[in-house]
Amino acid sequence: MKEVTTQDQTTHESASLSRRKFLNYAGVIAGAGLLIASCKKDDVQPTADADTINLGSNDTGLLNYAYLLQQLEAAFYIQVLKTPYSGMTKTEEGVFTQIRDHEIVHREMLKNYLGTDGIPPALENDWSSIDFSLKSSVMAKAKFFEEVTVAGLNGICRLVIAEEHLVILAKMSVVDARHSAVINDMITPGTFAEKADSNGMEVSQDPQSSIDITKKFFKKNITGINLPKY
Amino acid sequence: MKLTDILKEIESIQPETFENATGRRDILKNLGMKVAAIATPFAAVSMFSNKAAAKTTDILAEAIVFALGISYMQSALYTQALAATGLIPDSAADGFKKILKDKNSQVAYWVYQLTATGNVVPGVPSYDFTAKNALPKAMTDYGTFLTVAHAIEDAGVRMYLTAVQMLVTNKAFRTDAVNMATTNARHAAHVRMLRRNLGVDMMAWIVGTEPNSIVGEIKKAYQNEDNTTQLKVNTVGINGFAISFNAATGAFDEPMAEADAKIFMTPFID
Secondary structure, eight states: OOOOOHHHHHHHHOTTSOHHHHHHHHHHHHTHHHHHTTOOSOOOOOEEOSSEEEOOSHHHHHHHHHHHHHHHHHHHHHHHHHSOOTTOOHHHHHHHHHHHHHHHHHHHHHHHHHGGGSOOSSOOBOOTTOOTTOHHHHHHHHHHHHHHHHHHHHHHHHHOOSHHHHHHHHHHHHHHHHHHHHHHHHHSTTOTTTTOOTTSOOOOOOHHHHHHHHGGGBSSEEEOTTSOOO | OOHHHHHHHHHHOOHHHHTTOTHHHHHHHHHHHHHHHHOOOHHHHHHHTTOTTOOHHHHHHHHHHHHHHHHHHHHHHHHHHHHSTTTSOHHHHHHHHHHHHHHHHHHHHHHHHHHHTTOOOOOOOOBOTTTTTTSTTTTTOHHHHHHHHHHHHHHHHHHHHHHHHHTTTOHHHHHHHHHHHHHHHHHHHHHHHHHHHTTOOOOSSOOTTOGGGOOGGGGGGGTTOOOOEETTEEOTTGGGOOOOHHHHHHTOOOOOOHHHHHHHHGGGBO
């Protein structure tokens, strides 16, 4: 691997650099210390065929997993508001609407940032395990999606190399944690931080096991086989 | 030993077993030297440019002390509030006890790590949440207390984001900080919804620079929270979606710089 110099940083800022290179350079520059010890040749770009989405490798793959989680959340709340369960209160509708908009921002921001390195947008969902006409079903899944997203984003934070990627993921995750707390309190008052462990910390989740429990909500198979591992 | 192996080793050792792992201090020192020797990330360059002799371990300890500073303050806030007669209604007491428990756990964790790595543990300051009588009802009127509390919570989330960034070179510590940041965000959300239940038109997330908290000392908690550009992407109306300024700013919390954090916390420290 070539040595990273300040010249690379200048190049990195240059708009003429391709998106793919940008992501790679960002990783190299911000994570030079970590990367030197684990120089990898197997840079796998994300792929999508008729059956399977491969998230890719390195920071790109990790951001694609974050993008997938945000796609899932946004699509869920869009559906919740499109086919509201009977008796949805104004407060509930207001909460869901604002959360939906945050998730759309997260999703679209990642889409634009990833550019041609992103997995396809609007991946089709499998909602067969959700009854959108039932409040209990919707609330339970909202709780699940928020908790999985926070745990997943925090797990990605452990693995990501570029500093700016770490920061953006953390900035998103804390807002998803706010969503999670509100949903939890709506279901059972006082459970806003039930996920905190004995050190006052969220229990984060590694991408592999996180993907295992989220991929069933997509019609295509999702694989993160090339993602960095704990 | 490769750096990745060292990091793995650090991550695999739990606090309980650290008691006997006298190697931790050496590992951290060793790690610091290695990182300082080979890392030239732009963040580090900018941070170190005027401090040629700075060691990475200094940054890690500085970050932990910074995080501990706000956790000390939060722990004191709820300890005082729960002890104040008639301040917190019975219906809300369990929630605040849970928050205090988490804060105390976070304090204990960082104190442990500083001690284990041979760093100085800062003393706990004495706090005055009336900000020297600028907020005279902070600990006597529930609504005022909630206003102060959610500002301190929101600011705390933002400070933990800064700590995460400062800890970038250490995967274990930065993950700890992220996991505390999201727990703190849960606390912030709960406190904000308690205030909403008193009739204040607000949600669990920060909108702009928080129009519901434009009180003197407190508004500094929200300075620069109105950012609508993320990774150089403009988020208002992004890709043609009807995304308002409120939604765009609500979707992200922003790190609070160390200098701003100091300005925010100082009035509450005796």
